[in-house]
Amino acid sequence: MKSLKEYEVVIVGAGPAGITAYLYAKRSLLETLLIDKGFIGGQVLLIDFIENYPGFPEGISGYELVERMKAQIERLGLNFLQEEVVKLEIQDNYKLLYLRGGEILKSKSIILALGASPKKLGIPGERELTGKGVAYCATCDGPLFRDEVIAVLGGGNTALQEALFLTKFAKKIYLIHRRDSFRATPILQKRVQENEKIILVLNTVVEEIIGSSQVEKIRIKHKISGEESFLEVSGVFVFIGYQPETDWLRGTLELDSQGFILVDKNLKTSLEGVFACGDCISKEFRQIISACGEGAIAALMAEKYLNEVFKK
Template identity: 55%
Template sequence: MVEISEDTLYDCIIVGGGPAGLTAGLYAARAKMNTLLFEKGTIGGQIAITDLVENYPGFPEGISGKELSLRFKEQAERFGLKVVKGEVVKVEKSGREVILHLRNGQILRTKTLIVASGSNPRKLGVPGESEFLNRGVSYCATCDGALFEGSPIAVIGGGDSATQEALFLTRFGSVVYLIHRRDQLRAQKHLQEKVFSNPKIKFIPNNVVEEIKGSDFVERLILKNTKTGDLSELPVEGVFIFIGLEPNTGFLRDILKLDERGYILTDEKMRTNLEGVFAAGDCRSGSTGQVAVAVGEGCIAAMEAEKYIEYNF
């Protein structure tokens, strides 16, 4: 277990254990900076629940998101990164130091802060969504797909994540309905080709979910045609929602400049409006949502944090 001290002035504290945060931790620790990384959930973030990562350089056959995340962590820890389970709920500035308040009441001091807090799945916001969470509604195919062996499944969304997860869910579902509000998918062409060539996937375009219904568990969806306004029912037992992400930046709203969607504004060197505070990965405005880019941003943030300490402490 990693010991943390309220009496220590850390060189760098990182919030978030996804690819950006772990890469920042690798570079900071390798530079002999006394570095802590806080992750409140699963190491790897969104990538950890991705079945197969096919576009990260160095893995021609692809690699599971979970395995890639663990490799990131092991490499960073080998250089001395200390990974801690915990949540930062408030950030303040006191002179040149950054003050972090943890959920457990502890208060820590650091010379630099790198925010790599990532993002969470966006909700549909329809009746039945929250009521049937973990009773048929899910945001993670690799976590829950096996629960729907031989059952009809709906996937909501039209981007890369939705198509990737729909393909994964064909391992379990009797049929996978891919429901999208437009008449064409937004996913990369090679993913679309895989979807349309898979006989277990049925594409339902120009439809949105109006309501998720059932008794103890999900039983059906109420769909609305976006062109005609007509309502229809679709019997399903599993509903997997992949309609985008929202940044985990609520704890920073009073101190950092955010864009209109809540993403952190930075310059090209990952510097925020607050000296000594940097941001990288999916929480940053302009993020591409790609692992390779997040890794690069984490690297830049750590190198800039090292420079900041050199000139200010």
């Protein structure tokens, strides 16, 4: 294994939280590295259209917002590594990050901006038919369902927003939610109720996804009557929440029962000099604007930590 250069801040995750942390760290003239196992942009790359990010009154596509954020950090000199971090270790005041490729990075402080990924239903047929009609990203897979009948599962903002987006393609959408009302913001609920292509199926859970080489139908159960029935659909879009990919941190720093990273109000984790921000932390709401805000605070806190501990 070869040891790489030493950094003042390494930011793991290049979604909006990590990008903003990089912007602030670079403006503080810190020796900074941004790492992501995928592309710069994180989940924002999956969003068709964003209407709630300030400064864009007409809305903006996820791709364009990422391009603009990227251009801003490129102006400061972008130091980006496409790699997966698989282990964190503390060595005195230094932090060691182990990369999947076998390399080790050494840094005085770390900002974890790991985001989250879609939760799975865990029902028969889901795994077997993923990519064959079972999908977790409307922007990526929506165009495959032109003039088809599909199901969208979930009751939060993402589910309703994505159901509305999918009406561009599908001819009919069953919006299936296990409760009798939605958690989503009222404006989205109103739009969904007014859309003729969307049929609400409430108090209902999906028990099985059925199909041989492609999704053909789903078995649903009414939660109150217990009655079971089938809906013929060729696609099932699952938007039932997100889970963090923090297994590699288990035992190293404190996580909540769902695996989200526990932080204090200044985004300090249970490990000195390790900060966390964005969707991967334990909190109520997950949005681009809050991820950006937390990215800024995490970088400022990292700078403060470096000044105090390393007398930078």
